[in-house]
Amino acid sequence: MSTLVTERPRTAQNLISQTRQVSFWAEHAAPIGLVVLVIVFSILSPSFLTFGNIRAMLIAAAILVILAVAQAFVITTGGIDLSISATMTVGAVGFGIAWQAGLGFVASAIIAILSAMVIGVINGLLIAKGRVTDFIVTLGTLSVATGLALIISDGKPISVNSPELLRLTSGSIGIFGYPIILAAIVGVIAWFVMFRTRFGLHVQAVGGSEESAVANGVSAVTVRIAVYLISAGLAGLAALLLVARVGAAEPAINTAFLLNAIAAVVLGGVSLTGGKAKIVGPIIGALLLTALTNGLTLLGVSQFYQPLAVGLVVVLAALLTRYQKK
Amino acid sequence: MTDTMTQSVDSSTDPDVLLSATNIKKSFGGVHALKGASLTLRRGEITALIGDNGAGKSTMVRCLSGIHPPDSGTITLDGEVVSFGTPKEAQKSGIETVQQNLALVEELAVWQNFFLGRELTQGFGPFRTLNRKLMKATAQELITDLAVNVPPVTSKVRRLSGGQRQALAIARAAGWGGKIVIMDEPTAALGVQETAKVEQTIRTLRDAGVSVLLISHNFDQVMRLSDHVWVFRAGLAVAGRRTAETSGEELVALITGAKEA
Numbered sequence: 001m002s003t004l005v006t007e008r009p010r011t012a013q014n015l016i017s018q019t020r021q022v023s024f025w026a027e028h029a030a031p032i033g034l035v036v037l038v039i040v041f042s043i044l045s046p047s048f049l050t051f052g053n054i055r056a057m058l059i060a061a062a063i064l065v066i067l068a069v070a071q072a073f074v075i076t077t078g079g080i081d082l083s084i085s086a087t088m089t090v091g092a093v094g095f096g097i098a099w100q101a102g103l104g105f106v107a108s109a110i111i112a113i114l115s116a117m118v119i120g121v122i123n124g125l126l127i128a129k130g131r132v133t134d135f136i137v138t139l140g141t142l143s144v145a146t147g148l149a150l151i152i153s154d155g156k157p158i159s160v161n162s163p164e165l166l167r168l169t170s171g172s173i174g175i176f177g178y179p180i181i182l183a184a185i186v187g188v189i190a191w192f193v194m195f196r197t198r199f200g201l202h203v204q205a206v207g208g209s210e211e212s213a214v215a216n217g218v219s220a221v222t223v224r225i226a227v228y229l230i231s232a233g234l235a236g237l238a239a240l241l242l243v244a245r246v247g248a249a250e251p252a253i254n255t256a257f258l259l260n261a262i263a264a265v266v267l268g269g270v271s272l273t274g275g276k277a278k279i280v281g282p283i284i285g286a287l288l289l290t291a292l293t294n295g296l297t298l299l300g301v302s303q304f305y306q307p308l309a310v311g312l313v314v315v316l317a318a319l320l321t322r323y324q325k326k
Numbered sequence: 327m328t329d330t331m332t333q334s335v336d337s338s339t340d341p342d343v344l345l346s347a348t349n350i351k352k353s354f355g356g357v358h359a360l361k362g363a364s365l366t367l368r369r370g371e372i373t374a375l376i377g378d379n380g381a382g383k384s385t386m387v388r389c390l391s392g393i394h395p396p397d398s399g400t401i402t403l404d405g406e407v408v409s410f411g412t413p414k415e416a417q418k419s420g421i422e423t424v425q426q427n428l429a430l431v432e433e434l435a436v437w438q439n440f441f442l443g444r445e446l447t448q449g450f451g452p453f454r455t456l457n458r459k460l461m462k463a464t465a466q467e468l469i470t471d472l473a474v475n476v477p478p479v480t481s482k483v484r485r486l487s488g489g490q491r492q493a494l495a496i497a498r499a500a501g502w503g504g505k506i507v508i509m510d511e512p513t514a515a516l517g518v519q520e521t522a523k524v525e526q527t528i529r530t531l532r533d534a535g536v537s538v539l540l541i542s543h544n545f546d547q548v549m550r551l552s553d554h555v556w557v558f559r560a561g562l563a564v565a566g567r568r569t570a571e572t573s574g575e576e577l578v579a580l581i582t583g584a585k586e587a
Contacts, residue, residue: 196455201445208433209433
């Protein structure tokens with residue numbers, strides 16, 4: 001019994017001594033940052049921690065959570081998907097066109113995801129088979145996808161009055177709206193795929209050392225094509241939430257989503273060099289960025305300051321990752 | 327012991343011989359890396375391959391492990407003529423290679439590296455999941471059997487010492503039921519203590535009945551570890567000796583060509 005008694009203070013002490021190390025803060029930057037933000041904003045604004053605002057924040061975070069999970073797969077392999085938000089736009093326009101043609105919700109949703117995945121196939125083939133740098137390929141498809149969305153839609157938003165989409169945005173279970181529940185399901189499946197399946201292990205192996213992975217019989221080409229397909233497919237799924245939120249399929253350029261998705265992954269402690277997989281981290285990173293934007297709005301800070309604040313947080317997080325344990 | 331040179335020419339009848347490569351030729355463009363080299367590997371022995379840089383040792387090993395299929399010549403394994411187009415085919419026949427760079431992923435745990443590319447799963451179809459428990463237990467058991475300083479299987483390879491990494495790579499090669507494990511300079515980057523531990527691992531492997539083909543530049547190590555030595559010079563196996571019947575001086579003379587076999 002005496003061991004039990006001494007054990008407790010020891011773990012507490014251990015925790016306290018850990019907090020003296022920079023690596024502790026670097027390792028847990030996203031959850032710590034989220035807690036700090038919540039405390040600060042709830043002191044400064046009484047409406048921050050209300051039921052309505054939390055619910056709204058979670059709904060607003062859903063798209064970014066899905067995009068961050070998608071980006072996490074690509075970044076774990078050491079790649080990057082700069083076309084992710086443009087791919088989402090293609091998905092949204094795909095949905096709009098299909099809906100306009102009278103295809104119904106389910107068929108339109110499938111077309112949205114498939115049209116987004118076309119961009120994913122192009123990314124995957126060029127990067128894995130063509131051996132072109134991921135940065136250049138996805139920068140190219142970012143532009144191509146943006147252009148395609150404008151061409152197909154003739155530059156005009158397609159309004160969508162789908163009762164299914166309306167239910168998706170307005171429905172909720174308690175404080176959790178359907179969008180964040182959908183994002184949570186995506187997160188759980190992604191975690192499972194990454195950490196409990198052969199494919200997930202191969203994603204981490206290719207990111208850690210492609211040469212060693214290949215020497216052990218892992219097909220790096222297949223893995224790379226797959227992660228860009230996952231990224232694009234999830235961007236297509238996020239497109240549904242985007243159309244639902246706006247009420248229309250807009251061919252708009254959503255650059256903020258691209259930068260915030262990458263920022264969320266970096267905040268979540270995933271190394272851009274690859275090999276270090278995390279799913280929960282990027283999700284918390286996405287929640288943090290949403291809470292930051294929401295809190296600043298509640299405080300009446302000008303919209304102009306929000307990108308500045310997001311940028312500062314990301315750069316700070318990137319600095320902190322230098323102190324992560326190897 | 328009888329003259330080993332005559333043995334290599336006609337070894338298919340000797341039951342002690344597990345693998346024999348006869349008259350292997352391999353050229354890369356105009357460079358003749360192997361000009362008809364022959365060697366044999368006996369069951370449960372450590373066979374060393376020595377020679378100067380460019381003598382053809384590595385090319386020979388690559389032919390045996392399926393990385394470079396030979397241009398001509400025959401490889402006989404267990405009395406049957408075999409040919410390997412890829413490393414996978416060689417592995418299927420029971421020839422495992424410990425690569426010089428070890429082919430480990432530093433960010434992954436020991437057990438994940440152990441099973442990388444050959445993971446054990448449970449369930450079926452798209453619902454197949456990793457059998458983590460079984461993989462951890464198996465990896466722990468097989469590494470403990472072989473190595474002296476065993477790392478916990480859940481630790482990341484990044485945290486392992488050079489010797490522990492080498493032991494992991496050897497245990498992985500041996501763990502797949504390999505009849506022959508080929509090692510290219512396994513202790514080249516290690517200190518004295520770690521070298522001793524890895525050598526112990528190699529002996530344990532031999533005692534378990536596995537044949538080991540060892541490339542080494544270290545004469546002391548060859549004399550300590552091996553049962554048989556093949557000397558390569560200019561793309562040919564110029565001499566084969568029982569280790570017990572030769573000396574470091576003789577081997578040096580054979581390598582440089584000061585002494586004809």
